[in-house]
Amino acid sequence: MKLILADAFEAFNQYSGWIIWNLFLAFIPFVLSFGLYLRPSRKRSGLWWFCFIIFLAFLPNAPYLLTDIIHLVEAIRADYSIWITTLIFIPLHLLAIFLGWEAYVISLINQSYYLKKQGANKFIVLSELSTHGLSAIGIYLGRFRRFNSWDLITQPNILLNSTIDDLTTKKPLLVIWITFIILIIFYWLTKQITLGTLWRIKQLFYDLDAKN
Template sequence: MIDKLLKWLKHSLSALAHSRYLITWNLFLAFIPLVLSVWLFRWSKKASIFWWIVFLVFIAFLPNAPYVLTDVIHLIDLIRSGYSVWTITLVLIPQYTLFILAGFEAYVMSLINLGFFLHRQKLSQYILAVELIIHALSAIGIYLGRFERFNSWDFVTKPKILLSSIMDNLARKQPIIVILITFVVITGLYWLVKQVNLGVALRIKESKSGKS
């Protein structure tokens, strides 16, 4: 019994180590736009030239947050690699669930911060339109990252190649379909998670008001 438990623990640690670098790196990229959004939309008072430069960096890195949704393919590969049912159920699935939720939460919070900024600028009527535009840009970014293997910094290091790839993909049917499906998925999940976040924030606010 103890030997079986030790063997299972060994396999579980192996499964965790297998995805450690991928998850750590992709979460790091996903949280970059969240950190930038706090400075851009919560702390900054006015839009300077530096503000716009940071904003462009924010837009370039933002697709990395919802990109984590596509990393489910790595979970599928791990499931197919022969790990036991217990390792898959108790280790891999929880690991990837938390990873994907954390990455997408970073995306949602980044856009909530942007919405707060627009509201503060008395531009609340544009929040929905801006969110939809960003969902569309993120869908394009996810496609370029997953299928064309571009990175956020390629906006600076390979601008001509990146632009050429974007124009080429937007002119073909299959990429357009994939991008549209990605856009629908992102939009639906964003609305759902945003409502949960706003509901939790409202509960916390009401709880604090009740105590005071």
């Protein structure tokens, strides 16, 4: 038993240690989206814009977890027992990917709700597409260039030059476009499921209140 636990701990550190940190980064924009988009006031103060910039800077960290599927593949290929693979690697990694992606979807749903509340319904689709585009660029810069969100402040010149190079080079641009399309498709599907689930939960509570 001790040997199994030791192997499980070693396996987690080697292939799954990223989960807590990456989820923390993914949930920063998720939490900010509630303060930015669901608050009762319509005024946009300097603090609001500051939080909005942080929201945009960290938002790609949420869909970025989709690319962490490579860690799951590496873990499965590693020489660990079937128990560690099926009871630790697969459920843990899939849960982390799901939570990160759902955080992204809900953040954009909150953003769309805010635009609707502002009477800017016609800009909802454009805002979603723009966000997907920026996220696709951010995912590429994070996965292949190994940049982080805070590099916008610590090394903006290097980040800007790398972004321009990638957007004007055929292969990186192709990867970014493919990522953009995947985000659009996955987001649309997950958005329908999430909104449907939220509606059912709301309806359930409404029915319970009506009975009482």
